[in-house]
Amino acid sequence: MDYKESEVGKIPVHWEIRQLSEIGEIVSGGTPNTKIEEYWNGNIPWIxxxxxxxxxxxxxxxxxxxxxxxxLENSSAKLLPRNTVLFSSRAPIGYVALAGDNLATNQGFKSIICDDKKAYPLFIYYLLKSKKNDIENIAGGSTFKEVSGKVMKEFKVQIPPLTEQKAIANILSTLDEKIETNNQINEKLEEMAQALFKHWFVDFEFPNENGEPYKSSGGEMVESVLGMIPKGWEVGKLGELVEISNKSIKPQEYPEKFFEHYSIPAFDNGRTPEIQKGEEIKSSKYVINNHMVLVSKLNPSTKRIWKPITQTNNAICSTEFIVYMAKKENILSYVFEFLNNEKFQGILTANATGSTGSRQRVKPKETLNYKVVLPPLKLMRQFSKIIEPMHLKTGSNMIENQKLKGLRDILLPKLMSGEIRVPLDDEVLSEQN
Structure with missing residues (x-):
């Protein structure tokens, strides 16, 4: 295949350079007046x-x-059709998604309704992902950068023939489909695990000696400082169940070593910890392994818990985590679900200190003094034995996703630039030539 020089670099000879306005309509969004109740809580999703x-x-x-x-009618918001490519143009710049159905956005977007004769939406989605930094670099504003409609319309991109756009998008989308499927499986497994935990340890319907639900079968309940609990259970401190690992390493101790790094953005609500491969240590980190449960010290009102399933001895995590270890053998899965339960999350929230919002933190050592209900060790182990296969599956899915993401991120710029070509059948190739 022959290549040619262009305004965006070397590209295949039959690819074209187009402004975004030439391949679709660039649309801004809007926000209805928040003081008028009739404008809100309708049936139009607003992103x-x-x-x-x-x-x-x-x-x-x-x-x-x-x-x-x-x-919608009384604002600058517009109804966007399915497959509109949403691109956030401020606060921050560069989030990309496809409209799954008709929806509207606020003014923080410059979205593209693709001309289906010129552009395949899924290809444009990946193309904008690859162009995020380029677009951000030409954004205006000093305090807060923003991409204007004019800048977005005039931004130039390389556009392959439509058939090739679809072939490229299909390769990347196949990887993302598998990642999304794994995430959906993990969500279901996590829901099942939490449902069983609640059934056994919140509703007290664990199986009795006859295999019947304890409480509804007449199991004896006794008073405690934490309310009614099954007879034989105790109230103790979290420190009787777990201990905290503070084993850390500093950059100067490992100047040339790279680790698998479990990180969590400090001020980004709702984010799950990310696994960053080959991360060089640039600040102090905790050493972790697959016998530990990570809970974020930050934003306790936003559930953030992570059970690493690592396949390496070189794993580390941010010091913004509390690193818990089970004190007894074979109860790690119980510990994870206990820490993940909304009751414990509520305790964390209630005990957070500092200013409101993202700067609130939980003091790790103080959590060990929280009063908790302690079931019999045998029951915790019985529960863990049932749940452990679910955790192993979610862990293996996470590891697979990291590999898929790595492959996708390597392929993305190479496919978008034409450095790696997608095989097309002879009929398509003859049309292009």
């Missing part, structure tokens, strides 16, 4: 950049809020 914070799927169907038809 803001915040809704895309931590959002990893390709298609988005809804955000935190909906607007009404009246709200």
């Amino acid at each position: 803001t950049p915040k809704d895309l914070s931590g959002f990893t799927d390709r298609y988005i169907y809804s955000g935190e809020r909906n607007i009404t038809e009246l709200g």
